[in-house]
Amino acid sequence: ELKVEQNPLFLSMQEGKNYTIYCNYSTTSDRLYWYRQDPGKSLESLFVLLSNGAVKQEGRLMASLDTKARLSTLHITAAVHDLSATYFCAVDKEGGSEKLVFGKGTKLTVNP
Amino acid sequence: KAGVTQTPRYLIKTRGQQVTLSCSPISGHRSVSWYQQTPGQGLQFLFEYFSETQRNKGNFPGRFSGRQFSNSRSEMNVSTLELGDSALYLCASSLRIQGGEAFFGQGTRLTVV
Numbered sequence: 001e002l003k004v005e006q007n008p009l010f011l012s013m014q015e016g017k018n019y020t021i022y023c024n025y026s027t028t029s030d031r032l033y034w035y036r037q038d039p040g041k042s043l044e045s046l047f048v049l050l051s052n053g054a055v056k057q058e059g060r061l062m063a064s065l066d067t068k069a070r071l072s073t074l075h076i077t078a079a080v081h082d083l084s085a086t087y088f089c090a091v092d093k094e095g096g097s098e099k100l101v102f103g104k105g106t107k108l109t110v111n112p
Numbered sequence: 113k114a115g116v117t118q119t120p121r122y123l124i125k126t127r128g129q130q131v132t133l134s135c136s137p138i139s140g141h142r143s144v145s146w147y148q149q150t151p152g153q154g155l156q157f158l159f160e161y162f163s164e165t166q167r168n169k170g171n172f173p174g175r176f177s178g179r180q181f182s183n184s185r186s187e188m189n190v191s192t193l194e195l196g197d198s199a200l201y202l203c204a205s206s207l208r209i210q211g212g213e214a215f216f217g218q219g220t221r222l223t224v225v
Contacts, residue, residue: 035216042202042216045215100214102155
């Protein structure tokens with residue numbers, strides 16, 4: 001059974017600081033996704049990581065994938081208040097019984 | 113282009129009733145999947161449809177069912193509602209059944225009283 005673990009689950013940080021969210025998954029996977037969710041809203045796709053060593057950046061967010069370690073990271077650089085949201089990683093496994101398996105999410109609060 | 117559209121956005125139902133939720137995928141997308149989101153269990157996969165056929169099903173009781181129409185629109189139905197069915201139900205569409213990036217709708221907030 002594919003399991004996805006995120007940590008930390010809660011993250012409070014000051015504006016201007018850097019931090020990393022970690023996503024571990026239990027079996028080999030084909031694709032890893034990062035999503036953002038604002039309170040009461042749907043999931044917004046941030047990154048799709050398809051291969052080992054993949055790195056993608058958008059603004060202050062950078063995601064990477066290490067398939068050998070079964071680990072993805074979401075790095076936040078110089079956080080701003082607008083980044084406050086819950087971030088989910090999700091894994092898609094070819095032939096798996098579920099379309100996407102999600103982590104429990106990391107609730108990020110960026111304080112002025 | 114238009115995104116994934118879910119209707120209704122909000123629903124209040126009484127225990128024992130049934131409910132039908134609707135999802136219109138992005139034009140050209142043939143895969144529709146459904147997820148339940150609750151504070152306790154997080155995001156859980158319900159089922160996926162592709163070309164009018166259910167391809168995968170999550171670990172939910174038979175009260176949860178769905179279908180897909182020839183135009184790729186999908187509906188999910190929950191019968192004999194329980195308080196624990198209160199959740200945000202999210203629909204996602206993708207171009208293909210495997211490896212396609214999933215785009216989510218705004219969700220339907222179901223409250224069972």
